[in-house]
Amino acid sequence: MKELILTLLEAKKFGEARKEIIELNEVDIAELLGELEADYAIILFRMLPKDTAVDVFAYLSNEQQIDIINRITDKEIKHIIDELYFDDMIDMLEEMPASVVKRILKHTREEERILINQFLNYPENSAGSLMTIEYVGLKKEMVVKQALAYIKRTGIDKETIYTCYVTDDNQKLEGSISLRKLVISDEAVAIGELMETDVIYAHTHDDQEKIAQLFKKYDLMILPVVDKERRLTGIITIDDIVDVIEQEDTEDFQKMAAIIPSEIQYLSTGVVTLARNRITWLLILMISATFSGTIIRRFEDVLSSVVLLAAFIPMLMNTGGNAGAQSSTLVIRGLALGKIEISDVLRVIWKEFRVSVVVGMLLAGFNFLRIYFLEGMDVYISLTVCGTLFVAIVFAKLVGGILPIIAQRLKLDPAIMASPLITTIVDAVTLIVYFSLASKIMGIV
């Protein structure tokens, strides 16, 4: 597709290029524009039918949006601003430099400008920053026929009309009614009799992670958002929540891999930013790994008597680290999904203890067979290595299970806090046990 369009553009066959692209879905057009050079992208963008152009605009990256805003006329800007859904506009403005925001706000009406400023002030990642104001508001006294007529008249500008919200004269949320219920109900019944009154809602300052959990728990499609006085201020739709879930999970992946999370995508992030996001934690982990070095140096005598001991250090440390990571990952994920609570700490400890004893015995046993019989090591070394391996696995699994819960309890991020601490603690304990056991068993002073 891209090649075809490019050829047409280079041959200045604009009419044909237009015919090809307007057949596409808006998302695909936006993707295509993202792959073209800026000059060609703007030519294509201006050839789109007005309404398609607005939809395509909403799917472009921020850099491209800025680029287009800078190149089009005021009249074209005004059309985009008028037609863009409110939450898409806020998303866009949040990412733009002040000069561009100014140029855009010039085209909005006074009252809209006040609203925009209010929305731009909600904390990042809060319900307020996710919501849109374009919902259908009904009154209890309306009958179904009136409500449907009202929706028919105003629905075209709403983000969704599938759930309508009922408010009192002070704008307080009283209930909700689905379009489905309206469509299948008798035309003469009052909304007040049909509406659901136990509506699940969020507050403007709730964090997006909490919002996502509400959506998942209650299988919601739309969630109303209220202010401190329980006045309806907006709605959040599930398509925005799918992005939130993906983003939160991506952040957890990044944190657990010791990267400072970033919302920007890998391929479009610069080298310096990538390096900066990674170096902080690498440095912390590197310094904490020097503890292990210090311990080895304290046991230098033991090591010089039996240099062979060094050969098993990587295996012991890796296995301990992996065993701990297994436990901490399960617990961190369970905490993130709300499936493990802080109060479950004793159940987690008991479970990890039993699992680790089973796993530890099997692996230590297997290792003994391998080292003693296959590699022909002497029995003391074999016993030292396998004893340490067992202790390391049990200890790593307990620490891996408990630390994330403690972090959560202290309101620290389990995904960030857990992994470096676990590695440091497990490594240190493993080495101390190893060398102590070695000097005991082999009688080295």
Next chain:
Amino acid sequence: MKELILTLLEAKKFGEARKEIIELNEVDIAELLGELEADYAIILFRMLPKDTAVDVFAYLSNEQQIDIINRITDKEIKHIIDELYFDDMIDMLEEMPASVVKRILKHTREEERILINQFLNYPENSAGSLMTIEYVGLKKEMVVKQALAYIKRTGIDKETIYTCYVTDDNQKLEGSISLRKLVISDEAVAIGELMETDVIYAHTHDDQEKIAQLFKKYDLMILPVVDKERRLTGIITIDDIVDVIEQEDTEDFQKMAAIIPSEIQYLSTGVVTLARNRITWLLILMISATFSGTIIRRFEDVLSSVVLLAAFIPMLMNTGGNAGAQSSTLVIRGLALGKIEISDVLRVIWKEFRVSVVVGMLLAGFNFLRIYFLEGMDVYISLTVCGTLFVAIVFAKLVGGILPIIAQRLKLDPAIMASPLITTIVDAVTLIVYFSLASKIMGIV
């Protein structure tokens, strides 16, 4: 809440207990039942109004569903079966033992039984296993008024009525129309003139991961599913996709932590299962870590001359491992989200190379200052350690960036394949470089 209900039940104040719980949301009732003993749970369940009971049933765990099916009368089973949405019923049947399935199927009509068997035969995690048959089907020739009347008549039994699908006489998908468009359009216009014809759809055998990506890419709420002849067979709604996304991400977390993925939740998984899911990969990783041991033993002479070298092995191996994990996590996540393609391999290599050189130089420099000046090590050891550190970081980042893409290319799972191989390769190379450099720089033979 749980305590209150329990007190009421123990005091046999069933009426009051009923009054308390029917105020709750169905999801919360199901959660409450899950926390009570089976005997109490069944008492409460039978007290629910019939329609609420069906909704609550859909949210119960499979064990509880089986328990309830085993304790209620045939008439009660029939009511649940009649009212349950088709996809919820399939989900339930997929998890139940054959004897229970038989008892349930007894209560379905012949034609329904055939359909159920067809659905149970779709591959697990395919579009077919996710979809429901309860959609609104319209014809091109209908006018808006007829369509709305039809929806009003049949809508109550549909999973969603917000997007309706238009099919020809052979059931082939021709287009879609939203309820929104129906509600805001003129009553006399034909559906054929209003419908969208470029409908995005999936095939019954498409994998759920592909389905989730379609939903995310096109911001869909509902996706129609067709068979090989492009006949409409069902629809998938976004609430099921939210679960899929969560499940796929959880699986990736588990794989990257070297655990065999399991859909069952941590707290309800048995110790033996947990141990089994973890031990396979721990064993593989443990064996691969013995390669490092073999390398250390090959360089035993170097190590016995300068035992101090052992003190830096943990730091070098950890930092290499962490640097590699950072890169592989970003690339694996990018591949999973479809933001990195196999064809991007050269861009990834070039980016990782530059990032790793920056990160490697800074960390090696920092380490030199620390080892040489702070710890007062001799300059040869300091140079050996820092030189190795630099090579390890650059090498780890390249391997971490490339291996997941190669795994994807070979149609292996990047999340499973990448991490053990990366650790093994990086550890081995780091140690070989370390000892070779040491013997070169310090002149040990």
